[in-house]
Structures are given as C-alpha cells and as structure tokens.
Amino acid sequence: MRLSELSERSGVKTATIKYYLREELLPPGRRVTATQAEYDESHLRRLRLVRALIQVGRLPVATVREVLSHVDDASLGRTIRLGAALWSLPHGPDPDEKAPETAVAREAVERLLDRIGWATSQEIGSLSPAHRALVSSVATLIRLGYPCDADYLAEQAGLMRQVAVQDLDMMETYPTEPEQVEIAVASAVLYEPLLMALRRMAQEEESARRYGL
Amino acid sequence: MRLSELSERSGVKTATIKYYLREELLPPGRRVTATQAEYDESHLRRLRLVRALIQVGRLPVATVREVLSHVDDASLGRTIRLGAALWSLPHGPDPDEKAPETAVAREAVERLLDRIGWATSQEIGSLSPAHRALVSSVATLIRLGYPCDADYLAEQAGLMRQVAVQDLDMMETYPTEPEQVEIAVASAVLYEPLLMALRRMAQEEESARRYGL
Numbered sequence: 337m338r339l340s341e342l343s344e345r346s347g348v349k350t351a352t353i354k355y356y357l358r359e360e361l362l363p364p365g366r367r368v369t370a371t372q373a374e375y376d377e378s379h380l381r382r383l384r385l386v387r388a389l390i391q392v393g394r395l396p397v398a399t400v401r402e403v404l405s406h407v408d409d410a411s412l413g414r415t416i417r418l419g420a421a422l423w424s425l426p427h428g429p430d431p432d433e434k435a436p437e438t439a440v441a442r443e444a445v446e447r448l449l450d451r452i453g454w455a456t457s458q459e460i461g462s463l464s465p466a467h468r469a470l471v472s473s474v475a476t477l478i479r480l481g482y483p484c485d486a487d488y489l490a491e492q493a494g495l496m497r498q499v500a501v502q503d504l505d506m507m508e509t510y511p512t513e514p515e516q517v518e519i520a521v522a523s524a525v526l527y528e529p530l531l532m533a534l535r536r537m538a539q540e541e542e543s544a545r546r547y548g549l
Numbered sequence: 550m551r552l553s554e555l556s557e558r559s560g561v562k563t564a565t566i567k568y569y570l571r572e573e574l575l576p577p578g579r580r581v582t583a584t585q586a587e588y589d590e591s592h593l594r595r596l597r598l599v600r601a602l603i604q605v606g607r608l609p610v611a612t613v614r615e616v617l618s619h620v621d622d623a624s625l626g627r628t629i630r631l632g633a634a635l636w637s638l639p640h641g642p643d644p645d646e647k648a649p650e651t652a653v654a655r656e657a658v659e660r661l662l663d664r665i666g667w668a669t670s671q672e673i674g675s676l677s678p679a680h681r682a683l684v685s686s687v688a689t690l691i692r693l694g695y696p697c698d699a700d701y702l703a704e705q706a707g708l709m710r711q712v713a714v715q716d717l718d719m720m721e722t723y724p725t726e727p728e729q730v731e732i733a734v735a736s737a738v739l740y741e742p743l744l745m746a747l748r749r750m751a752q753e754e755e756s757a758r759r760y761g762l
C-alpha cells in the first residue's frame with residue numbers, strides 16, 4: 337500500500353508517519369519509484385505499536401527506538417528478546433542501596449522466590465528491572481511501616497503467575513514470533529492500566545459484599 | 550509524645566511535620582502548654598499515610614487533603630468512605646466521549662459485568678473512576694487494534710477479584726475502621742507497583758518455562 341493508504345488504515349496522519357520514518361521507528365517502505373514507496377501489513381502493525389508506546393505509554397522517542405531494536409533482533413532467543421524489549425521499558429524506581437531496609441527487602445524477595453519456586457527470577461536476580469522494582473516496593477513498605485508479610489506476597493505472586501499465563505496464552509494466538517514479541521511489549525503498556533482498573537473495581541465489589549454499600 | 554519524638558519515630562523531619570500541620574494534612578496535637586503539644590499513635594499513622602501519598606504516590610498537597618477528608622468522614626458507610634477516599638486518588642484518563650470506540654468499549658464492559666456478576670459495579674457504573682478507567686483502557690485497545698476479547702477480560706477480572714479478596718483480608722487484620730480505610734488508601738499507592746513488578750517477573754518466569762531462556 338501507499339503512504340496515503342497506510343495513513344488511512346492506521347488513523348495516523350501522513351506527516352506523523354514521515355516523522356516516524358525519519359526517526360527510524362518505522363522501517364522504510366520498498367521503493368517503487370524515485371518518490372514513492374510501498375508499505376505492507378508489518379508497517380501497519382509497527383505503527384500500532386509505536387502509537388501505543390508514544391501516545392499511551394508516553395515514552396520518549398529514544399526509548400521507543402531502543403525497545404524496537406530488541407523487538408527486531410532475531411538473533412536472540414524468544415525469552416531474552418522479550419526480556420530485552422520489556423527491560424528497556426520504564427520500571428518503578430531502583431532500590432536505594434544506601435537505605436538499611438533495602439537489604440531486608442532483598443532477603444524477603446529471595447525467600448519469596450525460594451518458596452514459590454521461581455527459578456528463572458532467582459537466576460536472573462537483580463539484572464531484571466522487575467526484580468529491582470519489587471525489592472524497591474517492598475523496601476518502601478518496610479520503611480513506611482506497612483505490612484508485607486510472606487503469605488500475602490506469596491498469594492499475590494501466585495495470582496500474578498495466573499495473570500501471566502493468560503497473557504502468554506493471548507500472545508500465542510499470534511502466528512509469528514515477531515508479532516508475539518510486539519504484542520508482549522504493547523501489553524506492558526496497554527494492559528497494566530486495564531488490570532489496575534479491574535483491581536480497583538474488584539475492591540469496590542468485594543467491599544460492598546462484605547460491608548454493604 | 551512531643552514533636553521531637555514524633556519526628557524520631559516517623560523518620561520525618563520536624564520542619565516537614567510542621568509544614569504538614571500548617572497544611573492540615575495532620576490534625577493538631579493536644580495542647581499541653583502555650584508552646585508544646587502532645588501527639589499520639591494516630592498522628593504517627595497519619596504521618597505514614599501522608600508520606601506514602603506524597604513521597605511515593607507523588608500526589609499534590611490539595612489532593613492529599615481531599616483524600617484525607619474522606620478518610621476522616623465517619624458519617625459515611627465503610628464502602629462509601631473507602632470509595633470516596635479511593636475515588637479522589639488519580640486514575641487513568643477518562644474515556645474520550647467523542648471517540649466512536651468509547652461506545653463499543655462501554656458495551657463490552659457492560660457485558661463483562663453482566664457475565665461475571667459484579668452487581669455493585671453495574672449499579673455504580675461510570676460514577677466510579679475505576680469503571681471509567683476500564684472503559685478508557687478497552688477503548689484504547691480497540692482504537693489501536695489490539696485484542697481484548699470477552700474471555701480474556703473475564704479471566705483477568707476473576708483473578709483481580711481474588712487479589713481484592715487478599716487485599717481486604719489484609720486490611721481486616723487492622724482492628725479499627727479508620728485504620729482499615731487508611732491502609733486501603735495506602736494500598737492503592739503502594740501495592741500497585743508491587744503487583745505490577747510481580748506480574749512482569751511472572752511473565753519472565755512463564756516465558757522461560759515455555760520457551761527456555
């Protein structure tokens with residue numbers, strides 16, 4: 337398809353598409369004449385992902401470029417490729433290594449991973465930004481004096497594992513690996529707000545069940 | 550306890566505590582002399598909540614004051630009081646009523662609530678910011694062409710209901726209603742990042758299980 341059709345089908349203005357092309361967020365089309373290029377479904381898909389990251393995730397262009405470079409790196413295994421792309425997305429704050437509660441939090445996370453048997457997380461450890469964000473969250477709870485006991489953590493982790501199973505099942509409905517990696521990245525930006533909205537609604541529902549309206 | 554002890558036990562500088570007192574984020578202590586006041590455990594607890602909302606949740610002082618006014622309004626029933634406090638916290642964007650996909654998203658959410666039997670959410674409807682945030686998230690998925698099928702939504706909602714049950718069980722370990730409402734508000738700010746870190750770790754774990762590292 338031509339640029340005008342790509343614009344029409346994606347709902348993205350041609351000027352914006354040209355900007356994405358210049359910034360190398362979108363691969364160039366196949367040249368057909370000196371002034372025209374031909375685009376395909378992969379451009380449409382990539383445009384969708386770029387919009388999700390920029391318009392919804394509010395990521396800076398440089399971060400989007402880094403994320404996409406991992407998405408496109410076919411030399412990596414699927415988990416590493418997925419990891420590299422997800423790891424370049426913004427995460428919660430890193431733990432404050434000077435704070436005494438960080439060591440306590442790190443031990444609590446170690447015990448949790450041991451108990452629930454997440455061997456990959458144990459192996460990857462604080463290389464993973466998600467691991468660091470968890471240590472940082474637990475440290476904040478400890479510092480402020482809020483509860484974060486082992487049973488609560490283990491139960492929530494078990495439920496999040498079931499969420500992840502649903503997420504990966506959904507990704508696997510896509511036929512090719514590049515599409516699966518793309519949806520995984522979009523999912524981190526698009527499905528987290530959805531999940532948090534569902535959690536707050538569920539709290540309202542459960543509160544009304546227990547205490548009445 | 551005196552201001553100096555309140556500062557020591559909370560880890561908050563006396564200048565900051567005085568600022569919170571002036572801004573009415575912290576109720577005044579009991580006057581004992583013209584220049585001294587006495588503080589108690591409720592001040593310590595409130596200070597903890599104010600820090601969570603300001604330092605971790607990065608809420609503006611005016612929003613914190615509004616949230617706390619609902620937390621303190623004993624004339625409300627527990628669900629309404631909890632709701633009012635949680636509703637004044639920041640949520641995702643409201644749905645764009647001019648966008649055609651918003652109507653489609655609203656119908657999808659209606660069908661979901663019908664299917665999973667969340668009667669309170671149906672009754673409250675778009676009065677709830679969580680409901681509006683969900684419609685907005687679903688509308689974004691539709692607009693960008695990402696999947697959001699009814700089975701996936703229902704499964705995720707079911708898991709979030711289990712998360713909410715854990716959350717409310719944890720809150721009920723606190724003996725009094727004001728403490729429970731306080732922990733509920735803190736939970737929205739402090740436990741969401743923790744849950745999202747666990748979800749991303751679970752995705753890494755599940756990905757490694759399915760595809761290897």
